[in-house]
Amino acid sequence: QKEVEQNSGPLSVPEGAIASLNCTYSDRGSQSFFWYRQYSGKSPELIMSIYSNGDKEDGRFTAQLNKASQYVSLLIRDSQPSDSATYLCAVNLSSNTGKLIFGQGTTLQVKP
Amino acid sequence: KAGVTQTPRYLIKTRGQQVTLSCSPISGHRSVSWYQQTPGQGLQFLFEYFSETQRNKGNFPGRFSGRQFSNSRSEMNVSTLELGDSALYLCASSLVPTSGGSAQYFGPGTRLLVL
Numbered sequence: 001q002k003e004v005e006q007n008s009g010p011l012s013v014p015e016g017a018i019a020s021l022n023c024t025y026s027d028r029g030s031q032s033f034f035w036y037r038q039y040s041g042k043s044p045e046l047i048m049s050i051y052s053n054g055d056k057e058d059g060r061f062t063a064q065l066n067k068a069s070q071y072v073s074l075l076i077r078d079s080q081p082s083d084s085a086t087y088l089c090a091v092n093l094s095s096n097t098g099k100l101i102f103g104q105g106t107t108l109q110v111k112p
Numbered sequence: 113k114a115g116v117t118q119t120p121r122y123l124i125k126t127r128g129q130q131v132t133l134s135c136s137p138i139s140g141h142r143s144v145s146w147y148q149q150t151p152g153q154g155l156q157f158l159f160e161y162f163s164e165t166q167r168n169k170g171n172f173p174g175r176f177s178g179r180q181f182s183n184s185r186s187e188m189n190v191s192t193l194e195l196g197d198s199a200l201y202l203c204a205s206s207l208v209p210t211s212g213g214s215a216q217y218f219g220p221g222t223r224l225l226v227l
Contacts, residue, residue, distance in 0.1 A: 032213040043202055043218040044155070051213060088155065092210050099168050100145070100210045102155040 003027065004091050006103035014111055019076040021106050023089030026070070032092035033065055035074045038105065039085045047087075048074065079110045114139065116205050116219030123224045130191040133222045137184050137205030143167075144186040145216060146178060149200040158201075161186055162209045190224075198226045 003026045013019045021035075032051055036044035050056045050063040050072065062075040072091075076083055086105040093101055117136045125131055137144050146158040157170040161180035178188040184205075190197055200223050204216035 032210070034215060036218075043200075043221045046215055046217060049215045090216075092213065099157050099160070099170070100216060101157070102147075104154045 002103075003093055003101045004089055004103040006087075006089050006106045008104055009107040010109050011106055012109045012111060013079050015079060015081060017079050017110075019079045019083065019108055019110070021074040021076075021087050021089075021108065023072045023074075023091075023103055024070055025072070025089075025091045025093065025101075027091070027093040028067070028070060029094035030067075030070075030091050031094065033063070033072045034090040034100070035061075035063060035072075036088040036090060036102075037083075037085045038088060044088055076108075079108075081110045081112050084108055084110045116203055116217055118201075118203050118219040118222050120222060121220065123222060124227065125193050125224065126227050127193055127195060129193050130189060131193060131224060132187055132189045133201055133203075133224075135186045135188075135203030135205075135219060137186070137203075138217055141205035141207055141217075142184050143206045143209045143214065144180055144184065145204045145206070145210065146186070146188050147202045147204065148172075149202055149221075150198075155202070158188065160209060167209055167211075193226045195226050198224060200224075 035047045038044045048063040064073045088105045089103040143162040145160040160168045180186045200221045203219045206214040
């Protein structure tokens with residue numbers, strides 16, 4: 001089992017729809033969770049960080065964390081073509097103290 | 113505030129050569145991490161430095177090394193380059209080590225091509 005798993009996609013949604021990106025992780029003791037966006041040919045850009053169970057909203061983005069289910073998700077409301085990118089989930093696993101482990105990323109395509 | 117800067121942005125080397133990459137973190141950030149990104153393997157952790165000390169190392173051979181200076185700037189070195197070292201090398205900085213929950217901010221990366 002991979003330490004951090006994401007569906008590689010592509011996930012295709014129409015413009016204006018809600019995109020839902022999911023991530024599971026192996027270490028129940030993990031405390032810090034991050035979502036990054038990476039456009040083709042560019043470096044990852046931090047979108048959200050979340051540390052507590054529940055939802056955290058920032059503009060059109062909502063991160064959801066469920067530590068009991070070892071699951072973190074990112075919702076993008078009113079998706080725009082400019083949201084088309086690869087979204088990377090990153091988890092600071094307690095068993096790998098200090099290492100931030102990235103999932104393989106989910107490619108999102110927002111069609112006009 | 114200026115972001116993370118990396119130099120050079122592009123490099124072409126031949127097998128057997130060595131290369132040194134440089135990273136300047138965001139002002140005030142004291143932790144620097146290095147990653148290798150390839151299409152097949154994704155983002156792989158290389159090492160993390162804080163206060164000039166290596167705190168963690170990923171599963172890479174000893175040909176990969178790094179260091180951090182007193183001004184928090186960091187360098188990584190790859191010796192005896194192999195074709196498989198062709199990748200995007202990313203530097204990320206954070207206020208404190210990631211074990212403290214600090215978010216990392218990435219630089220633009222150095223794209224290395226080994227021929």
